Every structure is written in C-alpha cells, then in structure tokens.
Amino acid sequence: MNSIGIYIHIPFCKQKCLYCDFLSFPEGMEQQALYFDALKKEIEISAGECEDYEVTSVFIGGGTPTSVEPSYIADIMGVLKGQYNLAENAEITIECNPGTADYKALRLYRDAGINRISIGLQSAKDNELLILGRIHNRKQFEECYKNARLAGFDNVNVDLMSALPGQTLRDWESNLEYVCSLEPSPEHISAYSLIIEEGTPFYEMYGENSGIRREHLLPLPDEDTEREMYHRTKEILEKNGYYRYEISNYSKSDRESRHNVRYWNGGDYIGFGIGAASLMKGIRYRNISELSNYVEAINKLDIFDILKAIRTEVQPLSKNEQMEEFMFLGLRMVRGVSCAEFERRFSCEMAEVFGEVIAELRGEELLEVTEDGIHLTDYGLDLSNYCMAKFLL
Numbered sequence: 105m106n107s108i109g110i111y112i113h114i115p116f117c118k119q120k121c122l123y124c125d126f127l128s129f130p131e132g133m134e135q136q137a138l139y140f141d142a143l144k145k146e147i148e149i150s151a152g153e154c155e156d157y158e159v160t161s162v163f164i165g166g167g168t169p170t171s172v173e174p175s176y177i178a179d180i181m182g183v184l185k186g187q188y189n190l191a192e193n194a195e196i197t198i199e200c201n202p203g204t205a206d207y208k209a210l211r212l213y214r215d216a217g218i219n220r221i222s223i224g225l226q227s228a229k230d231n232e233l234l235i236l237g238r239i240h241n242r243k244q245f246e247e248c249y250k251n252a253r254l255a256g257f258d259n260v261n262v263d264l265m266s267a268l269p270g271q272t273l274r275d276w277e278s279n280l281e282y283v284c285s286l287e288p289s290p291e292h293i294s295a296y297s298l299i300i301e302e303g304t305p306f307y308e309m310y311g312e313n314s315g316i317r318r319e320h321l322l323p324l325p326d327e328d329t330e331r332e333m334y335h336r337t338k339e340i341l342e343k344n345g346y347y348r349y350e351i352s353n354y355s356k357s358d359r360e361s362r363h364n365v366r367y368w369n370g371g372d373y374i375g376f377g378i379g380a381a382s383l384m385k386g387i388r389y390r391n392i393s394e395l396s397n398y399v400e401a402i403n404k405l406d407i408f409d410i411l412k413a414i415r416t417e418v419q420p421l422s423k424n425e426q427m428e429e430f431m432f433l434g435l436r437m438v439r440g441v442s443c444a445e446f447e448r449r450f451s452c453e454m455a456e457v458f459g460e461v462i463a464e465l466r467g468e469e470l471l472e473v474t475e476d477g478i479h480l481t482d483y484g485l486d487l488s489n490y491c492m493a494k495f496l497l
C-alpha cells in the first residue's frame with residue numbers, strides 16, 4: 105500500500121504577528137464553528153480518494169491550531185481514525201503557540217492520538233517577542249513546554265527565529281543555548297531566519313520602499329552577522345546533540361519530522377482546509393483561501409461538486425517538473441538524493457539529465473557524489489539558492 109501525509113490547516117490566531125504572511129487571522133467563535141463543520145466534511149468526503157493509502161503522518165498546522173476549542177481538534181482526529189488507514193505508528197503533529205494551550209487541552213490532544221507537538225517560541229527574550237508582535241512571553245513558553253511534557257508529549261519541536269530587529273550574535277547564541285538547556289531538551293529544533301515578506305507590517309517598516317526613517321527602528325542584523333548566526337546555529341546545536349538533517353532543521357537521532365521529510369522527498373500529501381496544498385499522483389493543487397467561499401461551497405454544493413469547487417491551481421506536473429522538484433527539494437536535506445530512487449521514479453539515470461550541473465557544482469566544491477547519490481556540501485547548503493536554481497530544466 106502506498107503511503108501519504110495529511111496536512112490540516114487551521115487558519116485562526118489570537119492576533120497577527122508583525123512579520124507573518126501565512127494564511128492566518130483572528131476570527132470569532134461563530135466563524136470558527138462554521139469552518140470546522142466544513143473542514144470535517146471536506147475530510148470525510150476525501151476519504152475515498154485516500155482509501156488505497158496508508159497515512160503515515162498528519163500535520164495540524166496554521167495559524168494556531170491550539171487557539172481554538174480543543175474539542176474541534178479531537179473531532180477531526182476522530183474522523184481520521186474512523187475513515188482513513190492511519191498507520192499504527194503515524195507521526196501526528198500539532199502546532200502550538202505558548203499562551204494558547206493549558207495542561208487540560210494538551211492532555212486532550214494527546215488522548216486524541218496526537219503524538220508530536222511543535223511549539224512556536226521564536227525567541228527566548230521578551231523584548232524580541234514584543235518586537236515580533238507575538239502574544240506570549242518566555243514564562244508562558246516555559247509553562248507550555250512543561251505542560252506538554254506532563255501531558256505525555258515525548259516528541260517536541262521548538263521553533264526559533266534569527267536575524268530579528270536589534271538582535272546581536274550573542275542574543276541569538278543565548279536563545280539557542282536556552283532551548284538546549286530545557287529539561288528534558290526538545291527532540292527537534294527548527295531554526296529559520298526572519299524574512300521580510302511583502303504585505304506584512306514588517307515590510308512597511310523594513311521593506312525596500314519603506315517610508316519609515318531607519319533611525320526610528322531597531323536595525324536588522326547586517327549580512328555578515330546573519331551569516332555568522334547561521335554558522336553558529338549548527339555549531340551550538342551539534343555540540344548539544346542535534347544533527348542537521350535539512351538546511352534549517354535539527355533533530356536528535358531518529359526524531360526528524362517525518363511529515364516534512366515527506367515533502368522534501370517528493371512524497372504524496374493531501375491538504376485539507378483553506379489554502380492547503382496537495383500533491384497526489386503527480387498532480388498539484390491548492391484549496392481556495394477565502395473562508396466564506398470555502399464554507400459556502402461545502403455547505404451548498406452537491407457532494408460530487410464540492411472538491412472540484414474548492415480545489416484550485418490544479419496542475420499536473422510534467423516529467424521535467426517532477427525531476428526538478430525531486431532534485432531541489434531533496435537537496436535541501438543533508439543526506440541529499442539517491443540515484444537509484446531517481447531511476448526508479450523516472451526510468452532514466454540522474455547523470456543523463458543532470459550530469460553537467462552535477463559536474464559543475466562538484467567542481468565548485470558545492471556538491472559531493474557518493475556511492476548511492478549526491479548531496480550538497482556545507483558550503484553548498486550555505487549557497488543553496490544558487491545550487492537549486494541550477495537544477496531547473
């Protein structure tokens with residue numbers, strides 16, 4: 105039986121962070137209730153499409169899934185357990201923001217079968233959290249972390265963000281050291297650097313055409329400091345028993361995020377809820393992102409028309425597109441991509457298609473060839489955008 109991952113999008117947040125360009129927003133109880141009714145229905149009517157698949161991972165993300173009534177999440181878990189072939193050891197993750205889940209809620213998630221939690225700390229410094237517009241402080245994170253452990257979560261990710269306004273190299277190092285010093289320390293750490301996205305308040309403040317005078321803002325770290333932060337991340341986390349398995353993701357042995365590894369491996373996944381993306385049998389699509397249109401389509405249309413109405417940007421990937429994706433997603437991972445797997449999927453040798461690029465990047469010491477595949481060197485991972493672009497056909 106083939107395997108699949110499921111992504112479930114919960115778009116609600118208590119308030120919008122200043123840097124955030126995810127599909128997320130605050131919303132009242134009534135809209136939330138309508139959304140969960142529709143979401144449950146979408147998951148139920150999609151079960152038939154997934155009946156030949158074993159579900160090996162589920163990721164409940166957002167938004168802030170823990171900001172809604174926990175029984176909504178338990179309900180969804182009930183549908184998955186009842187109507188999908190959920191693998192016995194499936195990795196089931198929920199994203200959580202500190203200040204939105206107490207012990208009782210965390211216990212309920214755990215009892216519902218969720219076995220991994222990803223906590224958005226972002227910074228261990230209250231002044232940095234304030235600058236980001238986060239709703240929580242460090243104390244609330246500590247409470248949340250402790251409660252997650254007490255509730256039985258033995259697979260915990262903590263998200264951190266570097267290159268924040270006013271952040272020094274030492275500030276960043278101490279954030280990493282703080283997370284590593286938690287008792288017990290998290291099994292997984294994601295460490296991304298802040299990106300100033302268009303359409304966010306941060307873009308107004310820090311974007312190229314910002315009208316705000318720079319002396320009125322805390323400065324973003326310069327490029328050299330940002331690079332240094334990136335290098336120190338690896339050094340500090342490796343010293344503390346984590347290994348890097350993807351450009352920005354570190355884990356203890358055997359605790360990689362199986363759901364994310366599926367994305368990077370080009371495996372099938374199906375997304376439910378507004379804005380959720382799917383890739384199944386070489387076809388990519390995305391759900392519509394307007395909450396009211398989504399709810400209306402699901403409530404008003406005939407069952408056979410619902411999925412057609414809520415799925416948009418449906419794009420069958422050509423063989424070339426699939427090969428490109430296989431390379432540039434797979435090369436995000438430190439172990440790289442396997443030649444045998446490439447041949448199995450595309451019935452041709454990797455060297456036939458990408459031989460020249462591989463030789464070029466190898467010559468620049470950006471890539472190494474091993475017995476069973478290729479992977480980027482540390483230097484190549486540093487320049488990953490440059491390397492990935494080379495694999496476009």
Ligand code: SF4
Nearest residue numbers: 117120121124128167
């Ligand atoms: S909590 Fe996450 S999803 Fe919600 S607004 Fe902040 S960054 Fe965006």
